Amino acid sequence: MSTTFHPEEVSIIMSAFKAKDTIGEAIASALNGTHRNLEILVSEDGLTDGTENTVVTDMAGKDQRIKYYKNPTNLGAYKSRNLMIEAATGQFIAFLDSDDIWEPNKLEECLKMLKQHPEVKSVGHALRYLDKRGNKVGYLPHILQIQKNCRRFKKTVRFPGFFPQL
Incomplete structure (x- = not known):
């Protein structure tokens, strides 16, 4: 998989499994945060009925920063995350679980610490x-x-x- 690297961009990695009730709010918390230079890579892991996660596909249709991937079989969270890391284009990687919500300044604070302390x-x-x-x-x-x-x-x-x- 060949990707273009984007400095200052944060690639948010999200593995989703049976998350239709929580994933929209989780994605929105990242999109509505103070750091705007991001991409969200969602790996759907475990839909067995052949359908798409319409919450994610609808959001991806409205915001190009959301990229939706559907695993052909259930790979588990770790393998799904590793696939998304390979597809990531950001300088930084962040993990957001599909049932979590971020504070608006979460990425800003983490990036500030990384920039102030390059070690x-x-x-x-x-x-x-x-x-x-x-x-x-x-x-x-x-x-x-x-x-x-x-x-x-x-x-x-x-x-x-x-x-x-x-």
């Missing part, structure tokens, strides 16, 4: 759990927010990473 190869963040009405039901702070764990992480991992608060 950093990976960024992540904490998670907020919401119920179906959008009410906060839990919060999982990233373990690396604790200084001792940050030092241990730097010693044991081959590449440094930062975890900005969003």
Whole structure:
């Protein structure tokens, strides 16, 4: 697969499996974010009835940044993501699960950390759990927010990473 590389672009990789109820909102959260230079590569993995995911195909018809791929068979999330990474054209890769919603500034904050610290190869963040009405039901702070764990992480991992608060 031959692709053209686009600096500053973020390729958002999304593997979808039985996600028709959540995927539209997940895609919209990335499209409506503050970072606009992006592509969203959706790999449909597991439609067994021969139909297309009309939520994604309708959105892709309205926004050229959305690219829809349908696996011929169920490959699983990891293989699907790897195929989308091969097709990606962005300078950066981000993963968005089909049932997740991003904060509007998520990509901006992650890119800011990467640009300020070129030695950093990976960024992540904490998670907020919401119920179906959008009410906060839990919060999982990233373990690396604790200084001792940050030092241990730097010693044991081959590449440094930062975890900005969003």
